[in-house]
Amino acid sequence: MIRHERSMMFTDKKADDSVSNTDATAPLSSEQDARTAEAAATGAERLRGWSSWILSPWRAIRLARRFATPVTTRLTREGWQFAFMICFIVLGAVLRDVNLLVILAGTLLALMLVQWRVCAKTLYGLHPFRRLPKSIQARKEFEVELEVTNPKRWLGAWLVQVQERIVFAPKSSTAKQVSQTIALLFPILPPHAQRSQKYRCTVQRRGNYRFLDTEISTRFPLGLMRSFLQSSSTASFIAQPAIGRLLPGWLELFEGKITGVQQRKSRSISDEGEFFGLRAYQPGDSPRWIHWRSSARLGELMVKQFQRSDSREFILVLDLCLPPSSSRMTREEFESTEDLAVEFAASVANQIASSNNAVLTLAIADSDPTIAIRIQTRAQNTALLDRLGTARAGETDGLPLALEMLEGEYRRVENLLVVSTRPKHQAMAPSIRSPSQDRNILFWKNLIWLNVANEEITPYFQPSNPG
Structure with a gap:
């Protein structure tokens, strides 16, 4: 009877539980649906938040910049010594079972990790900008300003080294390329700030120069690693010919000797x-x-x-032509002769542009013959000097085409001055013919030929001192 009562008691309890569960089915199901809907809404909101975080334009641009300009990190000499010391400590801890050595090794590894993260994060986003002067002359010192911007909000940059490389890039494939490296140290670059430094340099030869990619590096804070960031801040410039000194007799080349009366008249204008x-x-x-x-x-x-009504007009032809294969002149000697001829033409153009009573027409017979007509102002002269900076002799003779273009502008010329790197009999024998029309070119009355290779230009021109 006792067992039966106990079973009845349990039976009644189960029945009561079943009744209570049956009665609570409806409210529980509605509560579960609400919780499910709330969880779904929360998940959707989180998904939208993550999608907006991932797809935001600012973050996308930031990630693209990081992938486009990756920072590479390398161990320095001190870093390799530090890593060897950590390995030695770990080996000693394993062999001797010393816990203090394990703790010391972990601390040193933490320092390596801090060095890696700080060193890499310091360079992210740094952007260099370079300012060059409007005109650059060979063998004349000029100033370059380098500015570095740190766009980060919170993290500054310390002990940042910016290294630039200038390369002489001549048009001729056989010419020797020369490079020079410049390194600048920026002690600190605060967040949302920019710092600039200036340096002076001199190029010895005229021609095309270009800056290679700027390399930004740092070893902050411990010097165990060095991080590098390559910035594509390439630029190029043209070094104009050096300006020499024209000797008093240079005017005789264009219009004959000037008498004292004519000199006094020109000065009293x-x-x-x-x-x-x-x-x-x-x-x-x-x-x-x-x-x-x-x-x-x-x-x-x-x-x-x-x-002025009495302005004089000078006409000059610059003839640059490679020597024949049978010539004994070496490549270096010809380049020196070529530069001397170009410097004389540049000095004449600069003198006439600085005066107020003359104009110059210059025909350049090189690999790409061109003609500069009636140069009188400094702006025109700057463009002409840039063109002279890149003038190089070509494989073909450009003198006939240059004279034909000059004849198209002047039907008749009283005095024509030709500054050439070769003798007259090689260029004008037996006569020069038009490349487009089968006829002789002869539109001048008096022809004055100066062969720079034979030092015929020495009485009229003194080049600037190198360096």
């Missing part, structure tokens, strides 16, 4: 004529020519330029 522009003040200019309003606005003295 006033500012009569038609005003057409401004130029920078030079020693010897009359104070009456100063344009005070423009000088106050620009911060430097500017003088008026006048178009």
